[in-house]
């Protein structure tokens with residue numbers, strides 16, 4: 001052993017299967033898989049594929065998905081379609097979260113759904129093995145990061161929890177895994193799966209409060225400060241939540257994110273990190289209520305990458321499609337140490353008229369300003385109070 005090592009944090013791989021783009025959750029459903037088409041075109045348009053290993057992902061196997069999910073539920077997901085879901089639901093109590101029972105608007109059964117689910121999961125599992133085998137230092141799957149799915153139940157646009165499956169794989173190789181979630185929603189499914197597990201620390205930043213801007217509870221309504229893992233089990237203190245009021249801006253987000261993550265990484269000493277990069281925390285998101293810019297969203301990713309641990313990068317929410325694409329392209333550039341020009345090379349991205357209702361896409365503005373997009377302001381004192389409490 002001469003002790004020659006490849007410098008850490010340099011080899012990046014990208015795991016994706018374009019067939020996930022073909023799916024439609026329904027006409028007005030906020031989750032638009034075609035945001036991944038936009039992201040892909042930007043990434044390819046800038047030539048970022050030359051800075052990474054790119055892999056066309058294959059679908060996950062049912063057996064792989066059963067490492068976390070109930071076999072009956074997996075079987076249901078693998079066979080369900082708009083034509084047969086009524087018959088299947090009748091014999092399957094676990095389909096309670098699929099229409100017409102409840103939450104059916106959120107988690108509809110749509111054409112090609114099985115293909116979609118097993119492909120995004122396959123991409124995450126491939127990305128995971130690129131890391132655990134030591135082939136990659138950073139592995140990216142923008143189609144993954146579906147953090148709400150439970151063992152036997154779909155929730156909040158998520159059916160298979162690819163994150164939990166990935167962490168379970170990682171635990172075979174790494175002593176400790178840190179999960180960080182910057183989606184505007186609480187990463188409840190991942191937290192719940194590992195709430196008794198001291199080898200996995202889950203940390204979610206999310207919109208939380210008694211009521212949101214519209215007078216309703218912000219989904220899923222969990223993840224308060226005192227939610228720290230299951231009490232009385234070894235997992236107690238191995239979950240952490242940062243509940244945030246609406247309107248938080250770049251400076252404030254940078255403060256809570258870096259203060260919290262530095263302490264968590266120093267104390268927990270993870271062997272690897274899974275980062276869910278939901279882009280619904282951006283200002284101007286159709287569902288989100290934060291006020292942060294693509295630049296700060298990206299800085300969160302750079303901050304974690306600078307700790308030089310094996311890093312799995314996943315997508316998640318993000319409902320203003322053009323901004324999702326800009327953010328994830330920008331972050332792919334950061335992860336591969338590329339600096340992008342301020343202008344998108346217009347000849348390389350799909351023309352705006354191809355996407356009705358998205359007239360601003362392709363205007364060439366990479367870093368839109370979101371200043372004062374939300375009416376609500378977030379008070380510094382509230383955030384300081386929280387960081388003190390987390391200490």
Ligand code: ZLM
Pocket residue numbers: 026027028029030103105106145146147148156157158183185186218219278280287316317318
């Ligand atoms: N109703 N259609 C984030 C998951 C957020 C629960 C309120 C359904 C919507 C939303 C669905 C077309 C991630 C809730 C909502 C209406 C109960 C949520 C279908 C509009 C529509 O027009 C819509 C008929 C739909 C859903 C809005 N749902 C907005 N917010 C949340 C789930 C997922 O980003 O974290 C990760 C990918 N659900 O607020 C209701 C309470 C169902």
Ligand code: CA
Pocket residue numbers: 181182183184185186187204205206
């Ligand atoms: Ca979150």
Ligand code: ZN
Pocket residue numbers: 183184185278280316317318
């Ligand atoms: Zn979300």
